[in-house]
Amino acid sequence: MSNTQALPLLDADVPEAVAPCCPPLTERPFTADEAETAARMFKALGDPVRLRLFSAVASHEGGEACVCDISDVGVSQPTVSHHLKKLKEAGLLTSERRGTWVYYRVEPSVLAAMGKLLTSTSSAS
Amino acid sequence: MSNTQALPLLDADVPEAVAPCCPPLTERPFTADEAETAARMFKALGDPVRLRLFSAVASHEGGEACVCDISDVGVSQPTVSHHLKKLKEAGLLTSERRGTWVYYRVEPSVLAAMGKLLTSTSSAS
Numbered sequence: 001m002s003n004t005q006a007l008p009l010l011d012a013d014v015p016e017a018v019a020p021c022c023p024p025l026t027e028r029p030f031t032a033d034e035a036e037t038a039a040r041m042f043k044a045l046g047d048p049v050r051l052r053l054f055s056a057v058a059s060h061e062g063g064e065a066c067v068c069d070i071s072d073v074g075v076s077q078p079t080v081s082h083h084l085k086k087l088k089e090a091g092l093l094t095s096e097r098r099g100t101w102v103y104y105r106v107e108p109s110v111l112a113a114m115g116k117l118l119t120s121t122s123s124a125s
Numbered sequence: 126m127s128n129t130q131a132l133p134l135l136d137a138d139v140p141e142a143v144a145p146c147c148p149p150l151t152e153r154p155f156t157a158d159e160a161e162t163a164a165r166m167f168k169a170l171g172d173p174v175r176l177r178l179f180s181a182v183a184s185h186e187g188g189e190a191c192v193c194d195i196s197d198v199g200v201s202q203p204t205v206s207h208h209l210k211k212l213k214e215a216g217l218l219t220s221e222r223r224g225t226w227v228y229y230r231v232e233p234s235v236l237a238a239m240g241k242l243l244t245s246t247s248s249a250s
Contacts, residue, residue: 026188026231029181029195035173042176046168048160056154063151070154106151111243118240 024119041114044090049075050083057084057093058106066101149244166239169215174200175208182209182218183231191226 021037022030030038045051056070071080084104087093092111093104146162147155155163170176181195182188196205209229212218217236218229 025176025180025236026183027180028184029197030177032173032177032199035177035180039171039173039176042167043171046164046171048157048164051150051164051167052155052157052160055150055160058151059153072154074157111150115240115243118236118243 021113022117025117026119038114038117041090041092041110044087044092047083049073049079050087053080053083054087054092054106057104058111064103064105066103068101146238147242150242151244163239163242166215166217166235169212169217172208174198174204175212178205178208179212179217179231182229183236189228189230191228193226 022034045054052073053070056073057065060069067077067080067084071077073080075083084093084095088095088104092107094107095102095104097103147159170179177198178195181198182190185194192202192205192209196202198205200208209218209220213220213229217232219232220227220229222228
């Protein structure tokens, strides 16, 4: 059997806490729980290499990429994998194994929720 | 002379690198420079206490607050001041001294720029 055959094994271990959690930052002070959840996502994007990898996945053709597609950020492939794992743990990426490669995809609902956090309520009204 | 008299001394040391820096994360892979700039802002919001303070300032009446207004997050006032300084260094807040208090205000252009980063180009088109 060829090891390039597709074997979709949807990886569903996205942390539940990552679901849209919080009102816009300008609406009211965050509770401790809201701040914990949102800070986890911001922290995941608070590293330059991780942010480059995230934007590489997010902007890749079809909205997904494997490690083989996005290793052009000047760090080793194990480091790339480590950062992708962190992004996955923060719920910003999902992953799916196909054959020998794991494909990463941006979780659009999380991206939208983070964008909404940063929307100014004063400019929206 | 009363020490409650207003002494507006606009504090203009917002890092220049914080100006809207980057395309949406989904548009194309970030360059190293773009990632450095944007990661600095995300990192500043990647701490739960800092995020609570930021939302407390952002949602406070008039869009500004002094330390005296927002110390209800379970940490000491020096810690609050430390975190506010970090947010200022990241360009997310500006500050202005009036009498005995320093007032913090969210930098709306930076908030808007961060929101734009997280906008999905695919959903916008």
